[in-house]
Amino acid sequence: MKEADDFIWSNWISKGQAKIEIPGAKKLLERLEKGNQEFRKELFHSSVCNHIDNQGICFYDSSLLLSSLVDLVQGDIAKTIGLDLGNDDGERRRAAKLAGGLRKLNNFVLILDDVWQHIPLDRVGLPNSGNGCKLIIASRSLEVCRKIGCEEYIKVEPVTEKEAWELFSEKLGHDRTFAPQIEPITKSLTKKCSGLPLGIITMAGCMRDVEDITEWNDTLERMKGSIVEHDDDMGIEVFQVLKYSYDMLKDPTVQQCFLHCSLFPEDYKIPREMLIEHFIDERLVDGMRSRQAELNRGHTILNKLENVCLLEGSLDTRRSGRACSGMEYIETAMSIVEGVTNYEGIDEKMKKLKRKLKHLRSREEDVKEELKHAEGLSLKKPRKVVENWLKNVGNIKNQVEQMEQQIQETRWFSHLPLERKMGMLTEQVAELDQQGQFPEGLTLEAHGSKHVKFITTKLIGQTFQEHKDVIWECLRSNNVSKIGIYGMGGVGKTTLLIDIHNELLDHPNFSVSWVTASQEFRIHKLQNDIAKTIKLELENDDDGRKRAAQLAWHLRNMNNFVLILDDVWQHFPLDRVGIPTGGNGCKLILTSRSLEVCRKIGCEEHIKVQPLSEKDAWELFTEKLGHETLSHEIEPIAKLLAKKCSGLPLGIITMAGCMREVEDISEWSDALGKMNESVVEDDDDMSTEVFQVLKYSYDRLKDPKVKQCFLYCSLFPEDFEIERETLVEYFIDERLVDGMRSRQAELNRGLAILNKLENGCLLEGIVKANGKKYVKMHDLVRSMAIKIAKVNSPILVKAGEQLKEIPAEEKWSKDFIKVSLMENNISDIPDSVSPNCPKLSTLMLNHNHCLRSIPDCFFSYMPQLSVLDLSYTHIENLPTSISDLVNLTALRLEGCMRLQHIPSLANLKVLRRLNLSLTGITEVPQGMEMLFNLRYLNLDGTGIKMIPDCIFAKLSCLQYLGIDNVITISSKLKVRGVEMVKLRKLETLKGQLYDMEDFNAYVRWRENNGGPNNYLLQVGQYFLSHSSLMKTYDRAVCLKECKISKSKGGEDSLVLPTDVQFLHIRKCNDASSLCDIASLNNATQLRDCEIHICEGMENMVCCCSCSLPLLQSLQSLWLFGLSKLRALIGGEICCASKSASPSSKLLLQTAMFSSLTRLQIFDCPKLKRLFTPVLLSNLKHLEVLTVEKCEQMVEIIGEALDESDDCINQQEPISSTSIILALPKLSNLRLLCLPELKRFCYKEIIFDSLVKIYTNSCPKLSFNGQPAHAYSSSC
Incomplete structure (x- = not known):
């Protein structure tokens, strides 16, 4: 880009070059238009320059040339230089007059942007030689530039990979630092943009502030699969731009030839002759007199596609011929090109x-x-x-x-x-x-409304005041120029900003304008709306850049100006509108229902407006109801009614308005009953004033699958917190997330959908203390969703309504598609009940903990049943009618601990999920070998003793296999590695292998051939659950009573996967340190290590010069019951002494335990000292330290001459001048049951981050040498 810039400037100075062609160079031309002011003043000195922005440059967008006449172009150019051509002269006279006017402008440069067809310069009146002007054009077509007669051609190539990454990082945010797991994904995503700046900028805008790795993975997966939604920014902003080049190919044959190129692989160099042979075979080039004529025609077509930059030509030195490659974005863009028909009948018309x-x-x-x-x-x-x-x-x-x-x-x-x-x-x-576009707007200002305070509802609640304080703090700050206020519809965003607006009108140092954004957004209209509020008349011009520049100039000259944009539904580039922010720009506050919109616009501060608390909601309800006292009978009903609005101000105000002056208790009870049943009439105020507001957020979801996922959430009970991963598994079962290349891709896609629904405030995200993530539906949103779902497809939702009996048979409609009866107290289903629901696809009876039996005939008339959830019930036997559900794809029985018998599954050939975890079954169900389509099989915690060898060979589609022996101690279910090898599509494996030989053989096979990306591999019987590990770590290994060190013959007793993240070793007594485990040298991704009851373990590391990679990457270490452990690092005393070599100290200081954040030591009786000062200097990231039941522990940080020297009594008394700073991030310290512990450190130590400290049963511990807060429970 810099070289092209310099070249153009040099040609402006040169009198020999009159026309320069820049294919696709709009950004470069904009830079030239705004470029070096001093250079311009030196170069362009004509007095006429005053009429053209003091620059001597005329910038004209010629995209209208396709449909405009020459005289229109003449008029537009004349207008920019202040020349009147007159209306009556003919084309030639106008051209002569224009040419004469341009010749008078010394050193005049005319820039024509976005030229799509040949322009006859003489007919327009553009002088191009001698004392004529300089002409620079930007086009996508080399052919156009040739025909115009350009003397120089500059092709703007995509940016390099390095430049692409710099641009992506800049647009993502200058202060953005990536998590180690996300950075490689971001680089892959940038690379997929193939150096196209428009794509890079758009992609960065889409991913700004996104922290969830699953959303990054999902975006990358969709880019790899060329899956781009029509409402996606990439589809709207990038592919539509690229598609226009395709649309401009007038010849249908050329269009078809171009589309044919997309059939080849990504980044594939196609030899031209081979490609033309394909054209001939496909009859795209046909009807010529000879084969040579057809080849010539093919080359001409490829030249045309190269010249318009739809194909990229290259010289292949290996084949001594030319090749074509399809640019990746164009290839993907053309996947959305639809065919057109040439004839329209009456029906088509x-x-x-x-x-x-x-x-x-x-x-x-x-x-x-x-x-x-x-x-x-x-x-x-x-x-x-x-x-x-x-x-x-x-x-x-x-x-x-x-x-x-x-x-x-x-x-x-x-x-x-x-x-x-x-x-x-x-x-x-x-x-x-x-x-209907109404560029001048829909409304006129009502009399006296300019600079008049808006009428609004009084703000109620502490939260609103806190939001106001934050907004005012941002308005006063120089670091924040864009504030995004987001939240669900009706939550009070506009009310909050009206309050801010009214206060700004009274503030002497601020000026403020309010603009309500149109739901059908248009930049031209928004520019007009803003301009009207500041009494600015914008040119009624189609050139948006000029209007934006004019608007931005005026806004910059308004001191302390605040622009409020209310109800923004989609993001837009602020510079294209003309809204300057930062520096000498204005402050922007916007409201939206979408966090995504706030992110993409680049708001530095995001404020989510939450529903009111129960107390504030009741206060608002009573205020809007009127201050009259409610009767004792009505008040509890009124409180329940207010509570049903779940803190949504719009719902509360509407409900209070409906019930004002209602004194009949039956009417109050009826209103509450309808709200409980989610029954809202179409002419009800709640429907017209509340649900319609909420429904618009749903209508804005363009993807039908996302809409269906949202509606699916309404099947869960009111106020129910749904675990995100569990909900995504339901989406997969319902085929709402389907067709992806892998199960992990489906999980990523599902989580990305939940993020979209959360960001759009249709779902509420919840994070528990243990880090688990859940979503919840607001009550009124759920009622709205149920209403929509019932219109689209009949459903029955009675979830969480404390039902004790199943609905009567006559309540089951033949048209029901989905029925949810989960989370009830149903205990019995009468033998005679057999609902006739021929269309029913989903039945949820889960979490009816009292349900013990289901009659055999119950499922007899549900032939289309696809998803059946009976999990966490007390059923003992499944009815035999299950065997006839041939369309069943998901059978969920987890947590049915009393379940003993399952009928034959042989007929369920389309079954994809079978979850039998935590059930009481002791044998593999009959017919399981017939489940050829099974993707998910979970047998965790069952009583099954053995799985026949032949079964896994039949289950070739398995993606998830769980055989984790938890809860049921008697179970010894194991799998053979040789059987797992047959499952080539397996992505997740949780199970116990037979022995170390089997384990090592399977790991070697996986390393060489690939295998599950997620695994929990065990050897030895574990009685405690490790299933929670899979929530934290994707790859874990647990070993018990195994040989793990090298054998006498030098062979490895243990072969660990190179990508293992968690390692648990228990009762493995043959290793004296981790250095004895040779395969740890390759475990570069190990993050967490637990070593329990290993009697041979004397040190964690053999010496201070050890170079195990895990010592640099390890984040958590838990040592338990190590009876011989004397030190973390063997020979550390020597390493810490003054006589230690500088190289050994340096190695220890720069590597060992440098990433450790958590260290727990329990029951290590021979451990006297934990750290030396040399090791301490590495522990800069340590946050949690627990030392418990170490009987000989004397001090935590100590220094001694040798292992036998107890120097604690020889050290000098602690001096205030000998302070060392260490453990800067330590926030939690626990010292328990340490009878010999005398002090924490041999020198005084300061903790900058300590929050909690707890000591107990440390009788010799004195204050001398302790942290200042040693005896406090919190700091």
């Missing part, structure tokens, strides 16, 4: 009319909604032109309805007159749609 009318209806609804919003705030009144437009829309809708009726009643040969009329109606609908 009617469909076209309906499509246009549908868009017009949407615009009409948006206009009405915006007018309603403005009227609600008492700010504006509708323009007359808007009122007339609404009347015309109503008339055209009636005409279309009449037309449709006429077509149905008329025979086909009488359709011709109707077709003519239909064409006229189509044009009228399109015209009305165009008129």
Whole structure:
């Protein structure tokens, strides 16, 4: 880019070059337009420059040349230089007059941007030689530049991989640091953009502030699979730009040839001759007189595609020929190109009319909604032109309805007159749609509303005051220029900002403007709306850059200006609108229902407005109800009714308005009953005023799968906290997340969907103290979702309603698709009950803990049942009718601890999930070998003793296999590594292998051939659950009573996976230190190590010069019951002494335990001292230290001459001048049952981060040498 910049400047100075061509160089031209001011002043000195922004440069967007006449172009160029061409002169005279005017401008440069076709310079009047002007054009087509006669061509190539990464990092945020797991994904994602700046910038904007690794993985997976949603920013902002190049290929044959190139692999160099042979085979090049003519035609087509930058040409030195490669973005973009038909019959024309009318209806609804919003705030009144437009829309809708009726009643040969009329109606609908953009806005300012405080509801609650304080702090700060206020619909975002707006009007140091963003966003309209609030008349010009520059200039000159944008639904580039922020720009506050929008706009501060607390909600409810005292009978009902609104101010105010002055207790009870049943009538105020507001967030979800996932959450009980991973597993079972290349990709996609729903405030995210993540639905959102779901497909939701009996048979409709009866107290299903639900696909009876039996006939009339959840019930036998559910894809029985018998599964050939974990079964169910499509099998904690060898060979589609022996001590279920090798699609394996030989053989096979990315491999019987490990670590190994050190013959007794993250060793007595385990040299990703009851272990590391990689990466170490352990590092005393060599000290200081954050020592009786000063200097990241039941522990940090010297009594008394700083991040310290512990450190030590310290049963511990807070429970 720099070289191109310099080249153009040099050619401006050179008098020999008159025209420069820059294919695809819009950004470069913008830089030149804004470039070096001093250089410009030196170069362009004509007085005419004053009329062209003091620059001597005319910048003209020529994209309209495709549909505009030459005189229009002449007029636009003349306008920029202040020349009047007149209206009556002919084209030639106008051209001559324009050329004369341009020649008078010395050193004049004309920039034509985005040129798509050849421009006859003489006809327009552009002088190009001698004393003519300099012409720079930007185009995607080399052919266009050649025809115009450019003397120089500059092709702007994609940026390098290094430059791409720098650009991506910059747009993501200058202070962004990535987690180690995320950084390689970000680099892969950047690489997928193939150096295209537009793609890089858009992708960075999409991922700004995203911390969830699953969302990064999902984005990368979709880019790899060329999966881009039409409402995705990449689809809207990047692919539509690229697709325009395709649309400009007028020849259908050339278009088809281009699309054919996308069939080849990514980054594939296609030899031109081979590609042309494909064209010939496909009859894309056909009908020529000879084969050579066909080859020539093929080369011409490829030249055309290269010249317009849709293909990239290269010279392949290996083949002594030329090759073509399809740019990755273009290849993906073309995956969304749809075919078109050449003939439209009456039906097609009617469909076209309906499509246009549908868009017009949407615009009409948006206009009405915006007018309603403005009227609600008492700010504006509708323009007359808007009122007339609404009347015309109503008339055209009636005409279309009449037309449709006429077509149905008329025979086909009488359709011709109707077709003519239909064409006229189509044009009228399109015209009305165009008129409905209203660039001047929908409303006029109501009398006296400028700079007048808005009417608003009084803010209630401490949270609102806290939000106000944060906003004011940001307004006063120089570090924050953009503030994003987000939250669900009706939660009070606008109310909060109205309060801020009114206070700003009274503030002498601020000026403020309020603009409500249109739900159908257009930059042109937003520019006009902002301009009107500051009394600025913008040029009614199609060039958005000029309007943006004009608006930005005025906003920069308004001191301490605050712009409030309310109700923003989609992100937009602030510079394209003309909103300057930061530095001498204005402050921007926006409200949105989407955190994603706030992130992409680049807000530095995000404030989420939460629902009111129960106390504040009741206060608001009573205020809006009126201050009259409620009767004793009504008050508890009123409190329950207010509680059902779950703190949503809009719902509370609406409900209070409905119940104002209602004194009949039966009416109150009825309202509560309807809310409990999620029954809201269409004409009810809650439906029209609350649900419609909430539903708009749902309507904005463009992806139908995301909508279905949202609606699925309504099947869970009210206020139910759903674990994220569990919910995603349901999505997979329901095929809402499907068709991905792997199970992990499906999990990532599901979690990304939940993030989208959370960011859009349709779900509420919850993080527990243990780090587990859950989601929850707001009660009113859930009621709205159930209402939508019932319209789309009949469902029955009675989840968490304390039912004791299953609904009567007549309550089961034949049309039910889904039934949720989870979380109830159903104890018995009568033998006679057999619901007739032929369309039922999902039945959830889980968590009915009293349910003991299900009659055999219960499932007899549910032939389409696909997902059946009976988990956590007390059933003892499954009914035999289960065997006939041939469409069943998911059978969930986990937690049915009394379950003893399962009928044959042989007929369930499409079953994909079978979860039998924590059940009482003792044998593998009959027919399991017939489950050829099984993807998920969980047998954790069952009583099964053995799995027949033949079964796994039949389950070739398995992706998840869990055989973790927990809870059931009697179970000794093991798997053979040789059987696991057959499962080539396996991604997750949890199980116990037979012995170390079997373990090592399987690990070697996996290292060489690939295998599960997630595993928990065990050798030896464990009685405690390690299933929680899989939540923290993807790859874990647990070994008990095994030989782990090298054998006498030098062979490794233990072969660890190189990517293991967690290692637990228990009762393995043959190793004296970790250095004896040779395979640890390759375990570079080990993060957590636990060593329990290993009697041979004397040191963790053999010596201070040990170079085990894990010593640098290890983050957590837990030592338990090591009876011979004397030191963490063998020979550490020598290493710490003054006589130690500098090299040994240096090695220890720079590597060993440098990443350790948690250290726990328990029951190590021979350990006297934990750290020396040399080791202490490495522990800069240590946060938690626990030392317990170490009988000989004398001091935690000590220094001695040898191992036998107890120098604690020989040290000098602690001096205040001998202070050392160590353990800077230690926040939690526990010292328990240490009878010989005399002091913490031989010198005084300061803790900067200590929060908690706990000591107990340390009788000799004195204050001398202790931290200042040694006897406090918290600091």
